[in-house]
Amino acid sequence: MNPRFPETAMPIALERLRADTPGIANRIHLNNAGAALMPRPVIEAMKDYLTREGDIGGYEAAGEAAARLDGVYDSVARLINARRDEIALMENATIAWQMAFYALSFQPGDRILTTRAEYGTNYVGFLQVARRTGATIEVIPDDAQGRLDPVALEGMIDGKVRLIAISWIPTNGGLVNPAAEVGAIARRHGIPYLLDACQALGQMPVDVEAVGCDMLSATGRKFLRGPRGTGFLYVRRSVLVTLEPPMIDHFGATWVARDRYELRDDARRFETWENNYAARLGLGVAVDYALDIGLEAIAARCAILSRRLRDGLAAIPGVEIRDLGPGPSAIVSFTVEGRQAEEIKRRAAEKSINISTSQPSSTLLDALARGLPTLVRASPHYYNNEDEIDALVELIGTMRG
The missing domain is CATH 3.40.640.10 (Type I PLP-dependent aspartate aminotransferase-like (Major domain))
Known part of the structure; x- marks a missing residue:
């Protein structure tokens, strides 16, 4: 559990919020740190x-x-x-x-x-x-x-x-x-x-x-x-x-x-x-x-989904989670041994999964200090469901198979 955002916060009405999000019919959108899907209103x-x-x-x-x-x-x-x-x-x-x-x-x-x-x-x-x-x-x-x-x-x-x-x-x-x-x-x-x-x-x-x-x-x-x-x-x-x-x-x-x-x-x-x-x-x-919706409820939902994604990815041999700090946010960065970030992004797009990459130049001092390559960046949001998280984890698993 993310201690900053307790999961006892009010639950969100997921199905209503997904019905408000037309883009989910076209893609699994895990690029909310880039640009989220706008709701219908x-x-x-x-x-x-x-x-x-x-x-x-x-x-x-x-x-x-x-x-x-x-x-x-x-x-x-x-x-x-x-x-x-x-x-x-x-x-x-x-x-x-x-x-x-x-x-x-x-x-x-x-x-x-x-x-x-x-x-x-x-x-x-x-x-x-x-x-x-x-x-x-x-x-x-x-x-x-x-x-x-x-x-x-x-x-x-x-x-x-x-x-x-x-x-x-x-x-x-x-x-x-x-x-x-x-x-x-x-x-x-x-x-x-x-x-x-x-x-x-x-x-x-x-x-x-x-x-x-x-x-x-x-x-x-x-x-x-x-x-x-x-x-x-x-x-x-x-x-x-x-x-x-x-x-x-x-x-x-x-x-x-x-x-x-x-x-x-x-x-x-x-x-x-x-x-x-x-x-x-x-x-x-x-x-x-x-x-x-309520920002506490949103934060709690983001914590649940990002933890599920991190746990799923971390269980795959050769995948390294690159996030720092306690209680991390809903931005999940990782690398896959033997695979370039852009290749992973392309393979995800072929499966209609939107993710992104983070170039070393965007945070150069951190990249130099930690020896970071281009990272894969996935960022779920409250309107995503667990099946969408699992779809990305499954895809990454096949790339290590």
């Missing part, structure tokens, strides 16, 4: 809105749906226990993360603290800023189980630490970093804390007050089951008022005089005027859908 909300745009015009459809579009901020805020004025809706999580990171200022000697398993996109941002400003990047040591070590982090803190930025759940496996313990340290020392929650959101409860992050980036397409091209940025109110976005337009800032502008007083200063309203509505429906 999300798909229908987007289709209906696009039809309306075609019928009456884009601006007019947006005006007609203004209340529903505005309500997305309330839904996202409720999902992460934030205030609506702390939420900016973005095109994706990368832009959300970049808008927060590049709004910070760095000077020579400033220190950026991050993790060994940090996502490649984030890390190249660190490298660029270090090159431009003279800031340095330092990796927080891991503990004996492979998680970020809070004790080691505490020992690294001094007056030069400008930012702590970590991925809660890395892209290359089931590791769950102790985000709340990091938050407690950051708050105690008054250090900005940027949390990449892309792989956490939608498969487990996310509470920004409990975690203590100042900024959080997330996507809609993964475990939240929203559309691609959606994401959001959370910025704590006390931090928000100190940040100027790296880029602005006349939505995020009002042109008030010939030589002066004024930023919005909420997180939407990080947004731009034009966006995909159909996708935003889809994101809002996906958030409400997850809230209706």
Whole structure:
């Protein structure tokens, strides 16, 4: 049992949720860490809105749906226990993360603290800023189980630490970093804390007050089951008022005089005027859908399925589970002796099973430290059933036969 998500949580209505998921008729979808299957209400909300745009015009459809579009901020805020004025809706999580990171200022000697398993996109941002400003990047040591070590982090803190930025759940496996313990340290020392929650959101409860992050980036397409091209940025109110976005337009800032502008007083200063309203509505429906099920129930179901998958794979000779940490998430990474990850992905696709791979370059420091090749990545979600898990295990078993 995953101790963070007890299996005594309310059971989910699996058959109803599967009936809501048209994609299961076509594939066994175990690539939810890439892009989950959208539920029918999300798909229908987007289709209906696009039809309306075609019928009456884009601006007019947006005006007609203004209340529903505005309500997305309330839904996202409720999902992460934030205030609506702390939420900016973005095109994706990368832009959300970049808008927060590049709004910070760095000077020579400033220190950026991050993790060994940090996502490649984030890390190249660190490298660029270090090159431009003279800031340095330092990796927080891991503990004996492979998680970020809070004790080691505490020992690294001094007056030069400008930012702590970590991925809660890395892209290359089931590791769950102790985000709340990091938050407690950051708050105690008054250090900005940027949390990449892309792989956490939608498969487990996310509470920004409990975690203590100042900024959080997330996507809609993964475990939240929203559309691609959606994401959001959370910025704590006390931090928000100190940040100027790296880029602005006349939505995020009002042109008030010939030589002066004024930023919005909420997180939407990080947004731009034009966006995909159909996708935003889809994101809002996906958030409400997850809230209706309950994140504790979702987390418990994910723990059951991922444990079944790990146990099944581990029983096959030549299969090595590559996940680190206690209570791993619903991202299961593994290798098969004598088989390349891309071959396994291709063989699975031939059986209508969707899985993915994780390249060393996506988490380069971790790959170098552990000597990791390209990994196979399977990521079940609550709407999967046990037969689908067993189908992948059986396939891998035949590849070792």
